[in-house]
Amino acid sequence: MRKQAKLNITPVCKNRITAIRDSMEILSGKWKFHILGTLMEGGSMRFMDLLREVEGIAAKMLSKELQDLEMNQLVSRTVLDTKPITVEYEVTEYGKTLKPIIDELANWGVAYRNAVFRNQK
Amino acid sequence: MRKQAKLNITPVCKNRITAIRDSMEILSGKWKFHILGTLMEGGSMRFMDLLREVEGIAAKMLSKELQDLEMNQLVSRTVLDTKPITVEYEVTEYGKTLKPIIDELANWGVAYRNAVFRNQK
DNA sequence: GAAACTACTTACCTCTTGGAAACTAATCGG
């Protein structure tokens, strides 16, 4: 008799894995969490503000990532009728549902820093 | 007088952003969350089990990602002295501190699915 | 009229990610 070695994880778990894949597809890339994190702190911000605040990002990347986020309704884009035209970006109500993830990510990163720091002392 | 347009986000926020970057560097790539999620469900699993359970991953990728995770002490590797040699992987106690992130990610992904489903109806 | 600021876009190029497939090496069953 052949060894079966099937674990057959429950459907619930399969859904979990699918859910994780969905989330990560939407939030993939080097900059999305940074942009969202910054926007959540700063409220509504203009393009140039973000370019200055999100350290190291290039205009091209910022533009592309903002488009992605807008497409997924996580961020809203508002063109203001000011002297030199300005555009305001804001995290949508829906985007704010990501706050728990971002907070957990930030918490873990802080704890990681502390752990590494302690170990290297 | 030149316009200053400096937001000067607080140091607290800078740390937050740095923390997010740290987390994402360790957890980057297409498969880390999947592997961790699967291992958290399955307890200790062997290489071939993971290869079967983590849908779509290739041996090369699984091997590389497991090495990364082991290096960061998120997963432990134990060689067992069995007839055909087997290797068990397990999430470490430290790795388990990632559970909140993974849970939030899964929750959000489920909610996202539901939202899309409702909108497309 | 030149320079500067707004918000981008475009072109080009490089480096990394990740997939497919084949190969290694040890051991066991028949």
Next chain:
DNA sequence: CCGATTAGTTTCCAAGAGGTAAGTAGTTTC
């Protein structure tokens, strides 16, 4: 000895992520 199973490694390759730099276009300021 052959084939299967274990846990990988190696090689080759394609696609995409992301960086640099320059260009576009409208408006305001000097």
